[in-house]
Amino acid sequence: MSEQFLHTPIDETTEHSYKAFGVIYKVRHRSAVKYWLWGIVVAVIIILFLPWTQNIRAKGNVTTLRQEQRPQELNTIIAGRIEKWYVREGDAVKKGDTLVKLGEVKVDYFDPKLLERTQQQITAKELSIDGYNSKASTAAAQIVALKEAMQLKLNQLDVKIRQQQLKVFSDSTDVIAVKNEFAVTQRQIDAAKVMFDAGAISLVDFERRKVSFQNAQAKLISAENKFLQSRQELITLRIEKNQTVQEYTDKINKADGERYSALSNAASTEADVSKLENVYANYDARNQLYYITAPQDGQVIKARKAGINEIVKEGDMIVEIVPKEYQLAV
Template structure:
C-alpha cells in the first residue's frame, strides 16, 4: 500500500490542494436527490397515464323551459287600438284569465259603443222580414193548392158538359134521322094523294091535309137538323171552354209559382244577409272581448314593452312579456356540428350554473364540487343560425345528485359537460394531440340503444 491518503486535517488540505481535480469525479448528494425525485415523478406520470379518464363534450348555453308553453311569451295586441288602462305592473304575479290591460277602439267602424245593439236590432228586423216572406210563401202555396183543386173541379165540370153534349148529339141525331124518315113518308103520301087528286079520286081538302102534314115534317126535319148542329156546336164549345179554362188556371198557377219562387229567392237572400249580420255580430262580440287582454296562464309579468295611457298599438304588436309560473326548467347548450353524432338521449351531463361556485374535473366527474347532474332530453335535428345544434338537458330524477337550485331563472348562463366513454389518460392525450374525435361506442342508456 502506498498510504497516500491523508490522516489529519493539515494533510487533507495539502491533499485537496494537490489533487483537487479528483474531487470533480464524485457525484454531489443534491444531484442524487433530484434524480430520485425525477425518477419518482416519471414513475408516477407513467402510472397516471393508465388511469381512467372520462371523455366529454363541453358547451355553453342558458336556462330555458323544456316545453314551449313554459317558456317566456310575449302577450300581443289582437286588435288595433289605444291603451286605455294598465291593470298590472312589472314583477307582479298573475293568474290565468286575469286582466292585464284594456284597449280602446280607434277605427270608425267599431268606435260606436252601441254597435252590438245596432247589429242585434238589424238582425231582429231581418228576422221579421224573413218571417213575413215565409208567411207569403205559405199563402202562395195555399193559393197554388186552391188553383189546382179549382182546376180539377172546373175540368170535371167541362167533362160533364162534354159528356152531356155527346148524349145530346146522339139524341138529336136520332131525332133528325126520325124526322127525315117522317119527311120521306110525308113526301111519299103527299105525292100519292096529289096523283089521286089529279085523277079526281080525293077531295082538295084531303090533299091540303097531306100537304100540311108534309110541311110540318119538313119543318120538323129542319128543326131536328138545327138542334143537331147546335148540339155539335155546344160539344165543340165545351171542348174549347175546357181548354180555355185549363189554360187560364195554368197561367194563374204559373204566375203564382213564379211569385212563390221569387219570394223563396228573397228569403234565401235574406237568410244570407241574416247570416252575414249574425257573423258580424259574433265578430263584434269577440272583438269586444279582445279589448280586454287577459293572462293566458299563471305567471309573472317581467317586462312591459309599451308604456303610458293612450298609446296607439297595432294588431300583433307585443305589449308585455309573461314568464310562466313554475316552469319545467331545462338547460339548453349549443354543441358543435362534429360533436352532435356523439350525443344521444339519456347521456349523463354535468352542469355549472352562473352564480353557483363550483370546481369541475371534467375527466373525473365524481370528484367535482358544486356541479349538478342532468341527462340529455332532446337533440335538435336542425342547426342554429351559427351552425351549432341545441341540446336540451333536464334534471335526472334517477340521479342521486343534489337537486337543481330553486333560484334558477330563465336565461341564466350554464356550462355543460356531456359525459362520454372512459378511456386511459394516455389515449386522451394522444387523441387531443392528433385532433381526433372522442371514442364512439354503443351507449346503453339511450332510448333507442340496441342491446
C-alpha cells in the same frame, strides 16, 4: 434393490434434497384461485360505492326546459289605442289578469251599440224567414185547394158534356125520324100532284096534303136547327172545359211560383242571417280583444308601449312577462 427403492417412503429430507422433485410433483404447492375471487368481489364492492355523476366545466346559455316557461311577449291582435294600463313593470300577475285596455281606431267599429244593432238585424231577418215560410205554406195550401176545385169543375163539366152528348144523340135521332117523315110527305105530295093533275082528287085534298108536306118540311128544319144547336152547345162545353183547365193551371202555376219565390227568399234570408251571425261573432270577439290579459302567472318585466292614447298596430308587442314557475337548463 430396485424393488426396495420403489417401496421406500419419501421423507421430507428427500423432498428438500431434490429441486426437480418439488417442481415436478408440486406436493406442497397452494392454489391462488380463491385469492383472485376474493379480490374481484372486493373490487366490485368498491366500484358500487364510487360516485357515478361526473362534473365537468363548460360554457353555455341558461334557458328553460319548456317553451311556455320562457319570457312571453304579449302582442296585440287588432290595431287600437291604449286607453288604460292596469299594471306596471315589476308587478306580479296571475293568469287572466287584465294588463291593458285598448280603444277602437277604425270607423267601422265606433258605434257603441254595434252588437245590439247587429242582433236586431238578425232578429228582423229571422222574422222575415218565418214570414216567407208562412207565405210558402199558404201558397202550398192554395195549390191543393185549386187542384181540388179544378177537379170538381172538370167533373161537373164532364157530366154536362155527357148530358149534352146524349142530347145531341137524341136530336140526331129526331132529325132522322123527321127526315123519314119528310120523305113520306114528299112522296105523298108528289103522288097527290099527279093525282090532282089527273083529276083523281079534289083541290081540297091536294091542299091538305100540301100543308102536311110543308109542316113536315118545317119540322125537319126545326129538328136540324135543334141538332146543330146541341152540337154547338157540346163544342162550347168542351171549350169551357179546356178554358177551365187552362185557367186553373195558370192559377196553380202562379201559386207555385209564389211558393218557390217565398222559399227562395227564405233561403236567401237564411244566408243573410248566417252572414250577420258571423259578423256578430266577429264583433263580439273583437270586443273581447280590447282587453289584453296575462296568459299565465308571472311578473311583468318590460312594457314596450308607454302612456295613454298611444296607437298600436296589429302584432305590436305590448308587454313581456316572465313565468312564475320554470325549470332551468343549460
